[in-house]
Amino acid sequence: MADPTVPGADVTRPTDLLQARDVMREGHERGAGLLICGGTTKLDWGRPPQGVERIIDTTGLDRLIEHDPGDMTAVVGAGMPLGQLQDRLATAGQWLAIDPPRNAPVDLLRVLPTTVSTRAPSLPSLSGQSSPDQAERTATVGGIFASNDSGPRRLRYGSLRELVIGMTVVLPDGTVARSGSKVIKNVAGYDLCKLYSGSLGTLGLVVELIVRLHPLPDTSRTVRVPAASNSATALVLALMASPLEPTAVEYNGDELFIRFDGSDVHTSEQSKRTLDLVASHQLDCALIPDEQQAALWEELGQAHAGGDGKSTLRIAALPSRLHAVTSMIRQVAEQARVDVALASHACLGLHTARLAGGGAAQHAALIERARARMGEIGGHVVVRSKISGLDELVDPFGPPPPSLSIMRRVKQRLDGKSRCARGRFIGGL
């Protein structure tokens, strides 16, 4: 399956399940190392994989295999770019209800410093005319699933983990295994989809996903509230305790943005009541004009994006700790002399800190300080995108959880030869 047009390069781009199975099986006996990639936009997440002999490019598995608008489900090839899928679904007034940020593609040579760098091509020179140029690659559905990336509207719809109802995966030995089904409600057998979500391609090649869809909302309305982090925290908790049903609540350190989606009556009533609630907190607020909403949410979403010469941290804490996380990040940024922009999915307790300026050593120092402070705040810090040199200085996952022993046994059982992105995952799995 090696690409004949690139001498010495072992990059393959299967276009169907049969090819995917053969590609995975090849070299299994000798334990040949694999790296699975789609849009390559999160290729630097986790630790650098070791011993990669073959890169599997999933972008050939890019078909919308089935779309059943009546049942609001779709079967989609893992390599399909999310944008393409959304365009197709939109024709039926539906969408896969996820809105993760768009990261720039990552240079393979950065991720694979030693193993195949002398012969690994960059992806644009791959087989097949339809293979996308690396610079034009965007996140695929499978890649988003494998990284469990999510965006502001996770508050309402959950992450892709909650929307995937079935999966076909190829294990390193070529075993094709399915779990789940085409129906939303199903408890037959183990829910292996959960295991693969966020597994960073370390347990096998996800070939197809069955997803639950939602109708595109008719209208959106957004309320903007300028607020310091302590008053923002109080407002967020008041929102959560109120009957309001926001689809997204974002905080950028200065302003809180509260979004509602749905029918015109629903969003107009909800935003009105939000204005009342905000007023009762002695804060100013304003409704964002309709024509500015798309650009605003683009910006708020992209505030969580990685790459671009920055290191990106994902911090998770309880929603009530918004102020604590915000102050902590400001302090550690000052101590480490690094510029940090913090964006928060406030009601979810998920924060993205983007570190700009300073070298790897400074970023590492900041991360260590932040981790130490999370002990008292409660939660964790995971490093996502990284500037060069950071990999050598910090563990992206932080201290391993007590369940690492089970995770190790799961990896051992499903990828006994440790072929899939060896060493990339937590605890060096």
Add this chain to the structure above:
Amino acid sequence: MISQQLHQALVDCLGPEGVVSERTQLRTYEMDALTGHRQVPGVVVLPESKEQVCAVVRLCRDAGVPIVPRGAGTGLSGGAMPREDGVLIVLSRMRRILAIDPENQRAVVEPGVTNSAISQAVAAHGLYYAPDPSSQMVCSIGGNVAENSGGAHCLKYGFTTHHVLAVEIVLSDGEVVTLGDSVLDPPGYDLRGVFIGSEGTLGIATSITVRLLRVPEAVRTMVADFDTPARAGDAVTAIIEAGIIPAAVEMLDSLAIEACEDATGAGYTRGIGAALVVELDGPEAGIDESLAAVETLCRNSGASKIRLAESDHERALIWKGRKAAFAAMGRLAPNYFVQDGVIPRTQLGRVLERMAELASQAELRVANVFHAGDGNLHPLVLYNGSNPGESERAEKLAADIAELCVEYGGSITGEHGVGVDKACSMPKMFSADDLATMLEVRQAFDPAGLCNPDKVFPTPRLCGEIPGPYRPHPLEEAGLIERM
């Protein structure tokens, strides 16, 4: 079948009041709510703490004795069916609520706490625990985790897996680990997601962190009458396509309506083909517009009569009628089997037709109540166990119906679990490779295979040497995979 030595060790560990070994008392535990399968357990233990669970599990590990966890025993698939040579670990004494965090809308509870006790404990904060299986008054949260329980309102709010953030478990080797976290996205594999719905085969949950929701401000409930279930099904599709996600959509067919009316007088119209119960909840603003839209969509699909619950009392009565469906079947026949298959919603008409054919071939009646929003059918196969051969015919019909659902791209079980009841049907839904892959994961949690053996997966012990007639996997038919 339990050695004197192990028995004594259990008594030493739990005290005599924590160990049940007297034959008549043991019989209390011989089955769960799947009454057709019975087995008197070797011994029953009633631990009161995580430490006691650990101690029991370690003793069993050392003796190589299987363990079967049990919550309230309301499971409908025999997931808590004991082993004669095993220890049944009953968790109903572990019923403390350990922590409530109203601000962050979370609670930590022990596995024996009942589903509705969680909601009661947090009601003062205006919060509740969303998944609501029909048995919620008695079923335990530990059992809900094991089964990934749903309920009437899971169409809008999701299943147990969407509401449980973390689970502390005891593995079959006695190790205690926490899967998941009270904050989102803890690093590592989502073992929490694998554990939920694993039916007690991966370990025993000893503490559970749940997410709570705010009690909805407004609720509206209506009943629409239709000529046929297929038309009612069309209305459901239209409602959901219109972007309205009802809190619940339930359907009763004519036979079920008869039984429910006889039992409760809930006010369903007798003689119609199907009644559709639609409940909307959420903010007061906009709910009546959504309700009007639902009404129009029902009428467009041919609803002959629509009744709106005018009071909480009337709403409660509608639900009483619906939730009494299983119990009311006694009025139609002495015995019944309940099935739990799921189909893509749009296939409802065709599946019901096929089901009617199967029923008439078997010369049996099938009443239908179902969670129509998510296509989860609960066909009730009616029979008289005292007629020779009828129970076998009914059991076969029930299995055929479950497998019919798979044929239409669905599942053999939507919320009741596989247990012993449907283990032999698993090969209809999954290939040998699919099942082998799940078993690999099981091995990672429970290498010795002591945790609830003979559940979920087909075994020769359960299904005979060949686990059910083999149907080629779609990938195999397509020449993509070979049978191992």
